[in-house]
Amino acid sequence: MTRNPVTIKDLSTPCERLVELDPRDFMPLPYPYDDPDEQPKFRQMTEAQMQRLEASLDGTTAIQIPRPQTKKEEEELVRKFLAGVGRLLSEDDNWTFLGPLMLRLEYCAKCQTCAEACPIFVSSGRQEIYRPNFRSEVLRRIIKKYFTPGGKLLAAFNGADIDVNWTLVARLAESAYRCTLCRRCAKVCPIGVGNGMVSREIRKVFSQEMGLAPAELHRLGSVQQLATGSSTGMTPAALADNIEFMEEEVEEKTGMKFKWPIDKEGADILLIHNAGEFLAWPENPEAFAIIFEAAGINYTLSSDLLGYDAVNYGLWYDDVQFARVALKHAEIAKKLKVKKIVIGECGHAHKALTVIADRVLPGEINIPRESCFTLLDEIVASGRLKLDPWRNNFPVTLHDPCNVVRLMGIVEPQRRILRKIAPRFREMHPHGTENYCCGGGSGFAIIQGLNFPDWRNAVSGRMKFKQVLEAFKGELDPSKTKYICAPCSNCKGQLRGVLDYFDATNRCGIQYTGLVELIVNAMADLEKPYLEVAEAAAV
Amino acid sequence: MSGVWALQGLTYLGILVFVVVVARKAFRYASAPMHLRWEIYPVPHEVGKGYGGSYMEEVDWWKKPRETTLIGELAAMIPEMVFLVALLHHNRKMWAFSFPFHGGIYLSIGFVLLLLLGGIVQALGTAVAAGPDALLFILYWLTIIIGVLGMIAVALGALGLLARRVFNGDLRRYSTPADYFNLVFILLIAIVGLISWLTVDLSFGQLRAFAQGLVTLNPPAAVDGLVYAEVVLLSLFLLYMPFTHMTHFVGKYFTYHAVRWDDTPNFGGVSYERQLQRLLTRKVSWSAPHVGKGRSWVEVATKGVQE
Numbered sequence: 135m136t137r138n139p140v141t142i143k144d145l146s147t148p149c150e151r152l153v154e155l156d157p158r159d160f161m162p163l164p165y166p167y168d169d170p171d172e173q174p175k176f177r178q179m180t181e182a183q184m185q186r187l188e189a190s191l192d193g194t195t196a197i198q199i200p201r202p203q204t205k206k207e208e209e210e211l212v213r214k215f216l217a218g219v220g221r222l223l224s225e226d227d228n229w230t231f232l233g234p235l236m237l238r239l240e241y242c243a244k245c246q247t248c249a250e251a252c253p254i255f256v257s258s259g260r261q262e263i264y265r266p267n268f269r270s271e272v273l274r275r276i277i278k279k280y281f282t283p284g285g286k287l288l289a290a291f292n293g294a295d296i297d298v299n300w301t302l303v304a305r306l307a308e309s310a311y312r313c314t315l316c317r318r319c320a321k322v323c324p325i326g327v328g329n330g331m332v333s334r335e336i337r338k339v340f341s342q343e344m345g346l347a348p349a350e351l352h353r354l355g356s357v358q359q360l361a362t363g364s365s366t367g368m369t370p371a372a373l374a375d376n377i378e379f380m381e382e383e384v385e386e387k388t389g390m391k392f393k394w395p396i397d398k399e400g401a402d403i404l405l406i407h408n409a410g411e412f413l414a415w416p417e418n419p420e421a422f423a424i425i426f427e428a429a430g431i432n433y434t435l436s437s438d439l440l441g442y443d444a445v446n447y448g449l450w451y452d453d454v455q456f457a458r459v460a461l462k463h464a465e466i467a468k469k470l471k472v473k474k475i476v477i478g479e480c481g482h483a484h485k486a487l488t489v490i491a492d493r494v495l496p497g498e499i500n501i502p503r504e505s506c507f508t509l510l511d512e513i514v515a516s517g518r519l520k521l522d523p524w525r526n527n528f529p530v531t532l533h534d535p536c537n538v539v540r541l542m543g544i545v546e547p548q549r550r551i552l553r554k555i556a557p558r559f560r561e562m563h564p565h566g567t568e569n570y571c572c573g574g575g576s577g578f579a580i581i582q583g584l585n586f587p588d589w590r591n592a593v594s595g596r597m598k599f600k601q602v603l604e605a606f607k608g609e610l611d612p613s614k615t616k617y618i619c620a621p622c623s624n625c626k627g628q629l630r631g632v633l634d635y636f637d638a639t640n641r642c643g644i645q646y647t648g649l650v651e652l653i654v655n656a657m658a659d660l661e662k663p664y665l666e667v668a669e670a671a672a673v
Numbered sequence: 674m675s676g677v678w679a680l681q682g683l684t685y686l687g688i689l690v691f692v693v694v695v696a697r698k699a700f701r702y703a704s705a706p707m708h709l710r711w712e713i714y715p716v717p718h719e720v721g722k723g724y725g726g727s728y729m730e731e732v733d734w735w736k737k738p739r740e741t742t743l744i745g746e747l748a749a750m751i752p753e754m755v756f757l758v759a760l761l762h763h764n765r766k767m768w769a770f771s772f773p774f775h776g777g778i779y780l781s782i783g784f785v786l787l788l789l790l791g792g793i794v795q796a797l798g799t800a801v802a803a804g805p806d807a808l809l810f811i812l813y814w815l816t817i818i819i820g821v822l823g824m825i826a827v828a829l830g831a832l833g834l835l836a837r838r839v840f841n842g843d844l845r846r847y848s849t850p851a852d853y854f855n856l857v858f859i860l861l862i863a864i865v866g867l868i869s870w871l872t873v874d875l876s877f878g879q880l881r882a883f884a885q886g887l888v889t890l891n892p893p894a895a896v897d898g899l900v901y902a903e904v905v906l907l908s909l910f911l912l913y914m915p916f917t918h919m920t921h922f923v924g925k926y927f928t929y930h931a932v933r934w935d936d937t938p939n940f941g942g943v944s945y946e947r948q949l950q951r952l953l954t955r956k957v958s959w960s961a962p963h964v965g966k967g968r969s970w971v972e973v974a975t976k977g978v979q980e
């Protein structure tokens with residue numbers, strides 16, 4: 135049963151916070167985090183912040199919508215919102231998802247099977263507002279009332295007696311950002327509808343109609359990417375500097391001196407990384423360069439605007455921004471005359487360009503797109519690299535990025551590699567297509583405002599942290615390094631946050647890394663280990 | 674006699690509305706514009722990928738022949754339809770009632786078909802009875818067994834589902850009057866059916882005679898009040914149900930085949946290009962400044978940010 139049974143009606147009733155989050159209510163964690171009174175601090179927004187911003191759902195905010203000052207402003211926002219909901223139902227405006235959306239609106243039986251599949255709902259201690267069906271049901275009722283013939287007449291009978299005011303609309307906006315779009319809910323749904331898509335459709339109304347989206351996704355994200363070339367703000371000139379730096383670093387670390395191929399026309403492969411890797415985890419693109427160089431892969435990077443940043447944040451909140459970025463990626467590959475695009479270790483970029491863009495690209499730029507994991511699997515299996523698995527003699531577990539695994543069906547290649555190069559690899563539970571989201575999905579990992587990171591670390595990332603602790607049960611001695619292999623930039627960002635929040639690297643010796651770093655660490659010809667591993671664990 | 678004529682008319686109307694509205698719904702989903710892919714794995718038509726893998730696990734997958742298995746799909750679909758496997762695995766308490774409820778509905782559909790078959794046999798001049806003819810004997814008893822089992826299962830299932838909606842707060846908070854009404858309606862059909870069977874129509878001879886009237890356009894002279902009530906309820910249900918989410922037997926086909934399992938890669942081609950062109954030339958009216966409304970999707974997607 136739910137801890138705090140607020141109802142949909144309560145959503146329109148103004149109050150400071152609909153739900154007070156108390157870490158003691160959250161899902162218990164295993165040893166050494168099993169004392170509910172010793173949870174890390176969960177920051178609250180200040181009174182002034184609460185006054186200024188719409189955060190009355192649960193006392194945090196991803197979008198940071200300023201509070202309207204007058205009743206008139208509120209009414210105007212509600213009017214805009216309803217206009218946007220109308221556009222969701224229009225073929226012209228929403229052909230991209232109209233069919234699936236209609237099915238989701240019409241066929242939910244409200245059996246609530248999805249609730250227990252949702253890591254956020256369960257981790258929060260089953261807060262009603264995080265129930266996957268809660269926000270979907272709000273949208274369904276609004277559509278029934280305003281966009282269904284006879285909706286108002288039958289309102290009391292079919293449950294469309296919903297009061298749409300600004301309080302409800304603002305809370306609904308935030309609530310769409312309490313779901314990571316991991317779509318575990320859709321996987322268990324007996325009817326095959328899913329609430330993840332509904333969250334995304336709600337986000338679209340706010341972004342595409344009202345211009346409201348988290349700054350990290352929109353203004354500093356896709357808008358910045360389209361303007362400067364990368365959501366990190368990295369320009370082509372800065373990229374060149376970064377690559378020079380990484381070439382030197384590779385030489386320092388490995389003794390291998392080689393130029394990285396850039397803008398090489400006619401290469402077999404255009405490799406696109408999440409540009410965040412260049413800044414936060416350069417060892418990842420460096421490891422790619424080392425492996426591709428050693429394996430003799432004919433590839434290139436691009437220095438064209440957007441060609442060096444695979445991210446496509448539109449996937450999470452906006453079809454228009456999505457299409458703009460996807461088209462650019464495909465055009466750049468076409469221009470370079472490569473045979474295919476290979477996407478680096480970035481989960482959402484995998485799905486965005488391979489699956490979601492698949493029916494957006496016209497024939498002339500519909501260039502084949504592939505995951506890096508299949509190629510890496512082939513390289514490792516081919517024997518082109520001399521690998522010594524005992525260089526990775528420490529516990530390793532594998533996180534499954536939702537976008538790559540549950541939503542693309544790329545499950546085995548990364549496991550085949552780990553089985554070859556990591557003798558102490560163990561699965562976490564559940565794993566594969568059943569695995570839980572890292573908690574940073576759909577942009578959460580990059581949303582840094584106010585106390586949202588605390589919510590993300592304590593609530594949406596809690597299930598993953600529990601899985602990790604269980605995977606390393608009995609081996610939590612902090613002097614012995616163990617690695618979570620998280621082959622996705624967003625997931626790594628989230629794990630960095632969670633491990634830091636719970637101080638788990640110091641307390642338990644848990645670290646995170648990508649897959650390519652582990653491959654390079656196993657390369658027998660390298661003099662020094664590529665990864666930092668505490669002495670006690672090394673052979 | 675005129676009363677039975679009216680009943681027959683109502684039944685025809687029920688069947689007609691049911692078929693037309695359900696077909697229209699199916700047509701609406703089938704003819705919805707091409708949407709973007711949104712699959713979830715495992716996709717059971719992927720060959721040799723029972724663990725949830727896809728063709729995208731292969732290097733250069735687009736150069737390889739695309740293999741799919743219908744048997745894989747059927748092996749996932751049939752148990753799901755018959756046993757409600759997703760509910761069994763993920764929501765067993767609900768399944769305990771939902772399974773008899775749906776199983777009872779399947780049996781009841783079989784019961785109606787058997788009654789119609791009996792009606793046709795009788796129209797051809799042979800009475801359906803527990804007589805010496807083995808086939809007729811089987812038809813006679815099978816109709817009774819399936820009909821009674823079906824109605825009992827529906828009644829128990831509906832009662833259980835109703836009780837869960839009433840007593841479980843997580844369900845109650847989301848239940849609308851329509852949800853209760855639907856269950857009560859179905860429960861009533863099952864109970865009236867059982868009572869009429871027990872009291873006035875032990876062999877279902879009256880219902881069979883009515884079914885015979887339906888296929889021959891020649892209704893029986895009279896039926897008992899309870900049988901009459903049962904047919905009225907069923908016909909009203911046929912008139913009402915297509916307008917509700919109870920048509921999820923249609924929806925579920927599309928949620929699985931057109932969304933969840935639709936991982937067909939785009940290899941271009943004339944038909945795809947034509948569809949895409951049609952969609953991309955539609956006008957966008959989203960109002961946020963970054964969209965730049967009033968232009969086609971092609972222009973919006975290629976002409977940059979308009980802020």
